[in-house]
Amino acid sequence: MKEVINLPVKNIEEEEYHINMGPQHPSTHGVLRLVVSLQGEIVKSLKPHCGYIHRGIEKMCEKDTYPQIIHLTDRMDYLSAHINNHAVCLLVEKALEVDVPERVKYIRTIVDELNRIASHQLWWCSFGMDMGGLTCFFYGLRDREKILDIFEESFGSRLLHSYYTPGGLMMDIHPNFQKGVKDFIKYFRKKIKDYDDLLTGNIIMQLRTKGVGIISKEDAISYGVTGPSGRASGFACDVRKHHPYGVYDKADFKEILGTAGDTFERYMMRMYEMRESMKILEQLIDNIPAGDYAAKMKAVIKLPAGEYFQRVEAARGELGVYVVSDGNKTPYRMKFRSPNFSNLSALDHISRGVKIADLVAIGGSLDYVIPDIDR
Amino acid sequence: MNSIFTYFTEIFHAVKSLLTGMKVTGRYFFSPWEIVTQQYPENRKTLKMYDRFKGEVVMPHNGNNEHRCTGCGICETACPNGSIEVIQNKIEMPDGKKKRIIDKHIYHLSMCTFCGLCIKSCPSDALAWGQEFEHAVFDRAKLTKILNKPGSSILKDIAE
Amino acid sequence: MNFSIYDFTSFNQWIDQFLRSVMSPFWAIAVEMVIIGLAILLFYALVGLFLVYAERKVCAFMQNRVGPNRVGPYGFFQTIADFIKLMLKELITIKNADQLLFNLAPFIIIIASFMAIAAIPFAKGLHAIDFDIGILYVIAVSSLGVVGILLAGWSSNSKYSLIGAMRSGAQIISYELSVGLSLLTIIILAGTMQFSAIVEGQANGWFIFKGHIPAFIAFVVFLISSTAETNRGPFDLAEAESELTAGFHTEYSGIKFAFFFLAEYMNMFIVASIAATVFLGGWMAFHVSGWNGFNHIMDFIPPFVWYIGKTFFVIWIMMWFKWTFPRLRIDQLLTLEWKYLLPINLVNILIMAFVVLMGWHF
Ligand code: SF4
Ligand code: SF4
Numbered sequence: 001m002k003e004v005i006n007l008p009v010k011n012i013e014e015e016e017y018h019i020n021m022g023p024q025h026p027s028t029h030g031v032l033r034l035v036v037s038l039q040g041e042i043v044k045s046l047k048p049h050c051g052y053i054h055r056g057i058e059k060m061c062e063k064d065t066y067p068q069i070i071h072l073t074d075r076m077d078y079l080s081a082h083i084n085n086h087a088v089c090l091l092v093e094k095a096l097e098v099d100v101p102e103r104v105k106y107i108r109t110i111v112d113e114l115n116r117i118a119s120h121q122l123w124w125c126s127f128g129m130d131m132g133g134l135t136c137f138f139y140g141l142r143d144r145e146k147i148l149d150i151f152e153e154s155f156g157s158r159l160l161h162s163y164y165t166p167g168g169l170m171m172d173i174h175p176n177f178q179k180g181v182k183d184f185i186k187y188f189r190k191k192i193k194d195y196d197d198l199l200t201g202n203i204i205m206q207l208r209t210k211g212v213g214i215i216s217k218e219d220a221i222s223y224g225v226t227g228p229s230g231r232a233s234g235f236a237c238d239v240r241k242h243h244p245y246g247v248y249d250k251a252d253f254k255e256i257l258g259t260a261g262d263t264f265e266r267y268m269m270r271m272y273e274m275r276e277s278m279k280i281l282e283q284l285i286d287n288i289p290a291g292d293y294a295a296k297m298k299a300v301i302k303l304p305a306g307e308y309f310q311r312v313e314a315a316r317g318e319l320g321v322y323v324v325s326d327g328n329k330t331p332y333r334m335k336f337r338s339p340n341f342s343n344l345s346a347l348d349h350i351s352r353g354v355k356i357a358d359l360v361a362i363g364g365s366l367d368y369v370i371p372d373i374d375r
Numbered sequence: 376m377n378s379i380f381t382y383f384t385e386i387f388h389a390v391k392s393l394l395t396g397m398k399v400t401g402r403y404f405f406s407p408w409e410i411v412t413q414q415y416p417e418n419r420k421t422l423k424m425y426d427r428f429k430g431e432v433v434m435p436h437n438g439n440n441e442h443r444c445t446g447c448g449i450c451e452t453a454c455p456n457g458s459i460e461v462i463q464n465k466i467e468m469p470d471g472k473k474k475r476i477i478d479k480h481i482y483h484l485s486m487c488t489f490c491g492l493c494i495k496s497c498p499s500d501a502l503a504w505g506q507e508f509e510h511a512v513f514d515r516a517k518l519t520k521i522l523n524k525p526g527s528s529i530l531k532d533i534a535e
Numbered sequence: 536m537n538f539s540i541y542d543f544t545s546f547n548q549w550i551d552q553f554l555r556s557v558m559s560p561f562w563a564i565a566v567e568m569v570i571i572g573l574a575i576l577l578f579y580a581l582v583g584l585f586l587v588y589a590e591r592k593v594c595a596f597m598q599n600r601v602g603p604n605r606v607g608p609y610g611f612f613q614t615i616a617d618f619i620k621l622m623l624k625e626l627i628t629i630k631n632a633d634q635l636l637f638n639l640a641p642f643i644i645i646i647a648s649f650m651a652i653a654a655i656p657f658a659k660g661l662h663a664i665d666f667d668i669g670i671l672y673v674i675a676v677s678s679l680g681v682v683g684i685l686l687a688g689w690s691s692n693s694k695y696s697l698i699g700a701m702r703s704g705a706q707i708i709s710y711e712l713s714v715g716l717s718l719l720t721i722i723i724l725a726g727t728m729q730f731s732a733i734v735e736g737q738a739n740g741w742f743i744f745k746g747h748i749p750a751f752i753a754f755v756v757f758l759i760s761s762t763a764e765t766n767r768g769p770f771d772l773a774e775a776e777s778e779l780t781a782g783f784h785t786e787y788s789g790i791k792f793a794f795f796f797l798a799e800y801m802n803m804f805i806v807a808s809i810a811a812t813v814f815l816g817g818w819m820a821f822h823v824s825g826w827n828g829f830n831h832i833m834d835f836i837p838p839f840v841w842y843i844g845k846t847f848f849v850i851w852i853m854m855w856f857k858w859t860f861p862r863l864r865i866d867q868l869l870t871l872e873w874k875y876l877l878p879i880n881l882v883n884i885l886i887m888a889f890v891v892l893m894g895w896h897f
Contacts, residue, residue, distance in 0.1 A: 019695065026777050
């Protein structure tokens with residue numbers, strides 16, 4: 001017989017138990033570990049433990065020259081690789097006061113938006129899967145594949161491109177690029193209706209997400225929740241609008257703000273954003289000016305001593321790059337303000353009192369990419 | 376009465392939204408021509424990668440087994456993760472001057488992140504992207520490649 | 536009526552008489568039982584394997600994929616390969632698990648579904664046993680499965696399993712009600728609980744047509760609630776792989792896991808065959824009264840084919856549900872049952888009783 005240990009039973013109401021969601025769990029989209037304290041099925045509190053995929057990218061950047069850093073920022077938020085690279089390139093160009101050709105700005109903006117759509121498509125897949133609708137996953141990936149084909153044709157790779165370089169681009173776009181993008185927009189405008197029919201309008205999905213996991217505007221600001229998740233709460237935080245870079249000032253697009261701040265609103269923000277991105281693409285794709293694909297840069301890029309900061313709107317929120325340079329060809333210190341990390345910090349606050357199933361849905365709607373949290 | 380009405384409209388809307396969803400999956404079920412799967416090993420014959428596809432770094436050789444690499448080692452410094460090692464050799468030219476040539480251009484495919492900096496930085500355009508992507512091997516040592524072919528020499532006009 | 540070529544009754548009687556003539560009645564019954572048991576076991580395994588394959592193909596087509604296509608023509612032997620793989624896998628012993636119950640649970644589940652199959656008529660005369668309370672028996676037996684699920688979740692000593700088991704306990708017990716009530720609607724119409732009599736009653740039109748509106752509502756309710764009772768998507772809360780990794784069978788491996796897997800598909804097959812038998816005429820051919828030529832052509836299709844065709848149609852609808860909808864949350868699941876399905880069902884029974892009283896059915 002096993003010995004029976006009589007634990008002092010507290011008030012039954014207070015009985016909580018913990019489960020580890022992750023590091024290997026289907027809904028954490030990677031190796032995030034959430035220690036969830038539950039009472040029955042209700043989440044009482046939760047503690048995210050990150051660091052399972054920490055690769056020391058910030059430290060590695062300190063030994064790399066600025067063109068070499070690009071291949072590391074690719075691997076932070078691998079779903080918006082181009083946008084991460086854009087931040088570093090903009091920072092270097094700002095520090096050196098280089099004027100990049102107009103063509104480069106156009107191409108970068110277009111590629112960023114394509115990347116944003118691709119990232120939101122993957123988010124839609126995985127959100128659908130978190131909700132239990134497995135078919136969503138394949139529809140999203142099917143359409144994302146079209147963008148990846150455009151990428152592959154022009155830049156040679158599908159996920160981690162290393163396409164931008166300080167001062168311009170690695171190579172010019174492929175002659176088929178413009179046609180590919182236009183075909184894609186035509187294709188995706190049709191297919192995005194499937195997304196609405198399958199998931200957005202679905203009563204189960206609406207019941208599960210409306211009024212669940214609410215972030216108020218104040219909380220969004222104080223936690224630093226940015227990107228579509230922040231805008232769902234009414235926090236006007238679109239860097240493209242408020243601190244334009246590239247040619248976003250030439251494009252006509254709306255910054256859509258939500259009011260409810262719940263899971264459904266965060267979902268809708270991304271659906272809107274995909275459509276807005278397509279609008280931007282349509283405006284820019286025909287107007288790419290001729291010219292060089294890179295500015296003349298010195299063979300060895302050295303930033304003048306000082307501190308630099310640059311932010312861009314990544315697919316999941318505001319990405320900030322901060323560099324301290326001591327005048328060498330490598331940065332003295334490099335720091336990334338990754339959107340996912342701040343978004344994750346709000347998870348405990350918004351998921352208290354919801355059910356486990358809702359926690360998964362909230363996690364899906366915050367759309368965290370773990371390598372970006374840990375770096 | 377009103378609440379009964381809302382009860383039934385709710386049911387009606389719910390069922391309608393569910394049917395819209397089922398219409399989408401049902402439509403795809405009956406349209407097998409929309410299948411997007413690529414049957415990979417079968418379509419190997421016809422599978423053509425885009426010509427910019429980054430499969431691996433190669434050093435193109437011409438028909439006379441000549442390449443363009445001078446052995447300057449710039450690619451080695453440009454590579455962010457030490458995937459390239461350039462081993463140089465000094466040879467004595469007929470006129471008595473010592474000249475640096477490439478002995479081995481070692482490329483560690485297992486470490487390469489396909490950033491393309493080596494290709495971009497090479498002053499004599501000696502490197503290029505290869506389209507080969509089936510890199511799975513049973514022995515890690517096979518992923519370390521020597522890019523200059525045995526017995527190859529440098530192209531005449533580059534050497535001058 | 537042109538049933539005789541496909542009638543199994545005389546065949547069965549012939550076997551029975553033959554066995555009785557060569558041995559004592561006790562042994563004759565024993566041998567018959569073994570034969571039937573083996574036949575059902577074989578059928579069970581075949582249907583289970585085929586359903587796994589069918590599910591994969593169906594979901595693949597719904598998702599713009601081709602599905603399994605490597606093992607055999609069109610990947611037909613994929614599930615057999617998977618089955619061999621599952622047989623060869625290590626059975627992991629869980630520390631601190633209740634070993635007896637942990638090992639017992641898969642068998643309880645599989646036995647429950649095995650017992651339910653016995654009462655289902657596959658064709659005229661082709662059923663293991665024809666109770667006069669067939670429907671009651673099937674409802675009773677199929678609800679035994681939840682015991683297995685609860686035991687599996689409890690004995691694994693894992694929190695994920697326990698949550699899954701508790702969910703499915705709440706779920707199955709409430710949806711049992713709807714399943715029972717929707718079948719009750721048809722029992723009122725048919726006037727019997729015996730499966731063979733129910734099927735015979737549909738000779739001149741399936742109940743879903745005969746009972747028109749109330750029968751159709753009952754059919755829809757039955758579909759929904761039986762999907763829930765078999766723990767299939769969108770009601771797969773007990774497994775809920777994105778929330779609970781695999782729910783009640785998280786800790787199972789190898790052949791024990793395969794049992795759960797097989798039982799899920801067999802339960803689906805059973806509820807689909809009940810739906811087919813009770814609402815869609817079972818093995819009865821599609822008849823339109825008055826069109827004698829048409830009816831004769833229909834009779835040439837063997838009843839077994841009719842039965843299988845209808846069953847797979849219902850299964851296909853259930854797969855369609857699963858591969859379209861996101862999963863419900865536990866409280867919504869119970870709301871759906873207690874606030875919507877149950878009241879609708881009760882009112883529906885009333886309507887049906889009224890329709891039968893007034894003779895408004897066909
Ligand atoms: S490949 Fe190019 S950069 Fe590298 S050693 Fe040869 S010539 Fe120099
Ligand atoms: S592609 Fe990049 S990582 Fe690979 S060898 Fe060239 S420089 Fe190094």
